Amino acid sequence: MVKLGGVAVHGYGGYIPRYRIKAEEIGRVWGQDKSGSPVVEKAVAGIDEDAATMAVEAARMALRRAMIDPKKISAIYVGSESKPYAVKPTGTIVAEAIGASPTKLAADLEFACKAGSEAIAIIAGLIRSGQIEYGLAIGADTAQGRPGDALEYTAASGAAAFILGRLDDRAIAEIEAWSAYATDTPDFWRRPSDKYPMHAARFTGEPAYFRHILGAVQSLLEDDGYALNEIDYFVFHQPNVKFPLVVAKYLKVDQEKLSPGLIANLVGNTYSACSLLGLVNVLDQAQPGQRILLASYGSGAGSDAFLIRILDGIFERRDLAPRLAELIEDKIYIDYSMYLKFREEIIMR
Amino acid sequence: MRIPGYWRNTQFFYRLAGWKCVHCGAFHHYKPVVCKRCGSREFAQAELPSSGKLITYTIVRSPPRGFELFAPYAIGLIELEDGTRILSQLTDFKENELKDEIKVEAVFRRVRINGDQGIIEYGYKFRPALRRS
Numbered sequence A: 001m002v003k004l005g006g007v008a009v010h011g012y013g014g015y016i017p018r019y020r021i022k023a024e025e026i027g028r029v030w031g032q033d034k035s036g037s038p039v040v041e042k043a044v045a046g047i048d049e050d051a052a053t054m055a056v057e058a059a060r061m062a063l064r065r066a067m068i069d070p071k072k073i074s075a076i077y078v079g080s081e082s083k084p085y086a087v088k089p090t091g092t093i094v095a096e097a098i099g100a101s102p103t104k105l106a107a108d109l110e111f112a113c114k115a116g117s118e119a120i121a122i123i124a125g126l127i128r129s130g131q132i133e134y135g136l137a138i139g140a141d142t143a144q145g146r147p148g149d150a151l152e153y154t155a156a157s158g159a160a161a162f163i164l165g166r167l168d169d170r171a172i173a174e175i176e177a178w179s180a181y182a183t184d185t186p187d188f189w190r191r192p193s194d195k196y197p198m199h200a201a202r203f204t205g206e207p208a209y210f211r212h213i214l215g216a217v218q219s220l221l222e223d224d225g226y227a228l229n230e231i232d233y234f235v236f237h238q239p240n241v242k243f244p245l246v247v248a249k250y251l252k253v254d255q256e257k258l259s260p261g262l263i264a265n266l267v268g269n270t271y272s273a274c275s276l277l278g279l280v281n282v283l284d285q286a287q288p289g290q291r292i293l294l295a296s297y298g299s300g301a302g303s304d305a306f307l308i309r310i311l312d313g314i315f316e317r318r319d320l321a322p323r324l325a326e327l328i329e330d331k332i333y334i335d336y337s338m339y340l341k342f343r344e345e346i347i348m349r
Numbered sequence B: 001m002r003i004p005g006y007w008r009n010t011q012f013f014y015r016l017a018g019w020k021c022v023h024c025g026a027f028h029h030y031k032p033v034v035c036k037r038c039g040s041r042e043f044a045q046a047e048l049p050s051s052g053k054l055i056t057y058t059i060v061r062s063p064p065r066g067f068e069l070f071a072p073y074a075i076g077l078i079e080l081e082d083g084t085r086i087l088s089q090l091t092d093f094k095e096n097e098l099k100d101e102i103k104v105e106a107v108f109r110r111v112r113i114n115g116d117q118g119i120i121e122y123g124y125k126f127r128p129a130l131r132r133s
């Protein structure tokens, strides 16, 4: 565990596209009964959306809450496994769209579903070293599931953005501590020429998700770390509803501390944005003095865990942008053929 | 290639930013030599408001080349909060929402995709505001 002290969240924003498809509707096409599926429906990006456009929407909400001059943001890291260009940074597009251009650093990051939380870790380091005043960390994905594959029921679209800077009396939350754990574990991957990821089915559980999340989280809780009763909310990566519940049970975390940060049942797995959107939902309701434990997971594999303490600044900032619940509720259902059009699966000649 | 023309206008396309005449208030997408309305040579950077109300719209079902994938789509006439009127594509709407001067807000979207190899052109579109009432 590393005590980060001095780095704060100044703005945050979560974006979920307006379209939803029900697991039941996908199951109808493939002859699977998904009526009791824990992930009831998933968010689908519109035909004119991609990871860059969603990153911009989340960043704009973060900027409204941060109330800073965007020109002061000099690093923008976007974590994504569905970036619109193979070569050309997403961060420069975001910078221009939020009025932060010219910025200084804007590389894209890829680490499956944890690229966004890794962006937070990098930005925090740049702030602590004094290299930058403010930085923007984003996780954004339009996740793809091969038609008929188990992932198709959950792979979803969304983005979350955080403006970080030095701790001051206006800040929303302080990032108190960080820990991470990564090993070479091939549970899920995508080769460059393939449109869809491959996964090692049941191998994704024990040696992958659980080992890495617990590796990162236990280091925060052990070695001079925090006690469970000092933490009010737990947010874990949520590729489904079951995995975060199992982690919570193993750590003996009460359900009430887990449910505010668990939204996969309503939006699906938004990959790089997934655990970060859970954090956004908690920031929308937490009180000053409360602590949040966030643990991401990225296949391949690794986990970042952060301890975040809410500050008084949350009161005046929270309502400067819509809450995530408003975006979750404002939806348009589409059927499978519309979904194929949105995912650009229909060949245009 | 249309890249230089697109690139010169990204500030306007991305966030409705341009130049306002200091004397008469006329808005220009780019910095002109003289104001097209009053002939003044003094301008200040400005951004148009990002929300307004929908005045009227039309649905395009037979799109021009390059927009086939987006069809059918809507073009709306929008009156922004400062009274400026702007034409824009509409997105993320149910057709029955496009009425009664509905409140709309700017979003950042893909506007034109130049095949598999060209650049992706981004820009503003308007959608029914999340907080519509």
Ligand SMILES: [Zn+2]
Pocket: B021, B022, B023, B024, B025, B026, B035, B036, B037, B038, B039, B040
């Ligand atoms: Zn003038």
